Amino acid sequence: DAGVIQSPRHEVTEMGQEVTLRCKPISGHDYLFWYRQTMMRGLELLIYFNNNVPIDDSGMPEDRFSAKMPNASFSTLKIQPSEPRDSAVYFCASSSSGVRLTQPQHFGDGTRLSIL
């Protein structure tokens, strides 16, 4: 079974450029989550969607960050303009609803982003 697929795996770009991270959740999962992992803050939730609708974006750090989910099989996280402090590993995760609001989440392998 295909897991959560993220692309690219690595991204190196210069400050000020637009960065787009992509995620394909597991088929049939109706929740999608974007996380960021840094040394300082650990693994923190940025935003999550249910049935393609953003539910909670309170973790999005600034207006420079935006996320969309145009359909059940695709989501993007954009940073425009990017800054060196955005350097981190970004994870996408998906889960299916069940007895709990969310079942255990399945994570992609992440995108390692470096902003020079």
Place this chain on the structure above:
Amino acid sequence: DQQVKQNSPSLSVQEGRISILNCDYTNSMFDYFLWYKKYPAEGPTFLISISSIKDKNEDGRFTVFLNKSAKHLSLHIVPSQPGDSAVYFCAAENQGGKLIFGQGTELSVKP
């Protein structure tokens, strides 16, 4: 404000012995807890969970204990194996369905 804390950044254990990873939380409204395991260059993978109505959940070599009065949970791995070497994250689910993760503990199991 760190609502979920893993105070030990690293732990080293001999193969065959028990590994105990600890996690503390501050919010008494958390009612569901999970442990995730992460290898380098991979995403976290779900390991085991426990509801606040229980104090213990066991799955093979992995057991999670929950002490609600102390707001403390622990993950026991016995016997530990070299393949268990990874970073372990404790997470708590709040009533909005969001996971709050601890900083992680890096476990090293020596042969």
